[in-house]
Amino acid sequence: MITLVYGGSACGKSQYAEDTICRLSEGKSKYYIATMQVGDDEENIERVEKHREMRKEKGFTTIERQVDVKKALDEMADSKNALLECVSNLVANEMFFGGEIIGKEDTVRKVKDGLSKLAEGTENLVIVTNNVFESDSDYDEITLSYMDALGEINTYLTTLADEVYEVVVGIPLRIK
Numbered sequence: 001m002i003t004l005v006y007g008g009s010a011c012g013k014s015q016y017a018e019d020t021i022c023r024l025s026e027g028k029s030k031y032y033i034a035t036m037q038v039g040d041d042e043e044n045i046e047r048v049e050k051h052r053e054m055r056k057e058k059g060f061t062t063i064e065r066q067v068d069v070k071k072a073l074d075e076m077a078d079s080k081n082a083l084l085e086c087v088s089n090l091v092a093n094e095m096f097f098g099g100e101i102i103g104k105e106d107t108v109r110k111v112k113d114g115l116s117k118l119a120e121g122t123e124n125l126v127i128v129t130n131n132v133f134e135s136d137s138d139y140d141e142i143t144l145s146y147m148d149a150l151g152e153i154n155t156y157l158t159t160l161a162d163e164v165y166e167v168v169v170g171i172p173l174r175i176k
Contacts, residue, residue, distance in 0.1 A: 002119050003126045004161040005172075006154065012170035017083055017128045022058055024124040025081035032060040033072045033082055033118075035089040066093045068110075070117035080123040087111070087129035087157070091150045101142060104149045111153050119160050127161070129154050 003020055007013040021030055036047070060083070065072045069090055076082065084090075095107040102110075119125055132147060139147070158164050164176035 001124045001163070002122075002161045003124075004154075004157050004164045005126060005128050005167060006131060006164065006175075007167035008131045011167045012172075013128055013167040014085060015170075016165065016167050016172045017085065017126045018058060021081060021083040021124060021126040024126070025079065028081055029079040030058075030060055031072070031076055031079070031082040032062045033069065033084045034062055034064050035066055035069070035084070035086060035093060037066050037089070037093060066090075067097055069114040070121075072118060073121040076122075080121060082118070082122050082124070083126045083128070084115075084118065085128045087115075087127060087153060088132060088150055090114075091153060092146060095146055095149060104145045107149050108152050111149075112156055115153070115157065116160070127157060129157065131166075 001024060003017075003024075005013045005017040005020070063072045063075045063082075067090070069084065072082070072084075073080075091107060091111055094111055095102050095104070115127070129150075133151060158176060161176065163174065165172040165174055167173070
């Protein structure tokens with residue numbers, strides 16, 4: 001079962017995604033595939049700590065995979081139940097890897113391949129992604145390329161997913 005959870009910033013999608021994988025993998029171990037590169041950014045450090053606290057008592061084993069997400073399968077021992085948090089970080093990490101800017105097409109191809117392999121290799125996979133498309137700000141060409149790549153990957157994920165939910169102010173709305 002593949003479930004895609006989509007929504008804006010701080011909308012409750014992480015909590016819903018965690019609850020979903022816990023329900024789907026009841027009695028089995030589960031993995032949390034973390035894609036965020038934390039660095040020294042205080043806001044990111046706080047966000048990571050908040051997420052760790054949210055899942056502290058839920059029995060997750062954390063796998064940190066900022067790039068090449070399919071390699072997370074190599075670290076899953078006994079269970080193939082996982083939550084991937086989140087695609088928007090993964091796309092940024094792949095596109096801006098090692099201080100270089102990787103083209104949109106190469107980024108999309110690599111991320112789609114990794115997500116496909118992860119989906120094939122798991123029993124239950126919950127994938128979190130962000131809605132970054134509702135702002136009317138003017139963005140530079142690189143940011144627009146990132147947004148285009150994320151949009152293409154999100155659209156692809158809806159074809160892979162058995163269920164798709166948009167979370168709005170903490171309320172999951174089933175789309176598919």
